[in-house]
Structure formats: structure tokens, C-alpha cells
Amino acid sequence: MNRITRIVAGFSLAAAVAVPTVANAQAWQSINARQARLEARINQGVRSGALTRPEAARLRSDFRALTRLEARYRVNGLSLGERRDLDRRFDALSARIRYQKHDRNHRW
Numbered sequence: 598m599n600r601i602t603r604i605v606a607g608f609s610l611a612a613a614v615a616v617p618t619v620a621n622a623q624a625w626q627s628i629n630a631r632q633a634r635l636e637a638r639i640n641q642g643v644r645s646g647a648l649t650r651p652e653a654a655r656l657r658s659d660f661r662a663l664t665r666l667e668a669r670y671r672v673n674g675l676s677l678g679e680r681r682d683l684d685r686r687f688d689a690l691s692a693r694i695r696y697q698k699h700d701r702n703h704r705w
Contacts, residue, residue, distance in 0.1 A: 628667060628680075631687050635660060638694050647698040656697060659690055 639656050642648035648656070663686055670679040 628683060628687075632660075632664065632667075635687070635690060635694065638691075638698075642694070642698045652697045656690070656694055659693070663687065663690060 639648065639653055639660065643650070643653045663683070666686070667683055670676075670683065675683075
């Protein structure tokens with residue numbers, strides 16, 4: 598009986614370790630999808646008035662710089678470090694968009 602308990606505990610542990618890995622794999626999105634979503638958020642912010650024109654211009658400038666950096670990285674294929682760098686920069690841009698959209702500077 599003790600042996601069966603150990604086997605079941607082993608499978609439970611393996612399942613517990615595998616679930617976060619699968620969840621992280623599903624959370625990753627392609628760079629092109631992230632770019633499209635960020636651009637759509639900027640455009641939506643301008644249409645709704647949550648972003649002023651100067652805020653949107655700065656965010657678009659940052660977005661274009663990030664797109665140029667990605668193109669340079671892709672010349673020789675994206676390494677893991679380059680992908681992580683892009684992910685970090687996309688996260689930072691996303692946070693700036695969120696901040697600017699909610700900073701109560703509205704275009705009236």
C-alpha cells in the first residue's frame with residue numbers, strides 16, 4: 598500500500614510541476630501579435646480621447662524604435678537573449694501606454 602501511495606504522490610508532483618510550464622507556454626505571444634495589439638491600444642486611446650496627440654506621438658515613436666530594433670535582431674535570427682530583451686521592452690511600452698491612458702490628461 599505504501600508503494601502505491603508513493604507512486605500516486607509522484608504523479609501528483611509531476612502534474613503540479615507541469616501545469617505552470619504549460620500555462621507559461623500558452624501566455625507567450627508572438628512579437629507580431631504584441632506589436633499589433635500595442636498599436637491598436639494607442640489608436641484606441643487617441644480615438645477615445647484617453648491619449649493626447651503629443652502622448653500618442655511619443656508612444657508611436659517608442660513603438661517605431663522598438664520595431665526597428667526587432668528588425669535588427671531578426672537579421673541573424675532571434676536568439677533567446679534578444680527575445681527576452683524584446684519582451685522586456687514590449688512590457689515597458691505596454692506599461693507606458695497603460696499609464697498614459699489613465700493619467701487623466703484627456704483631450705476634450
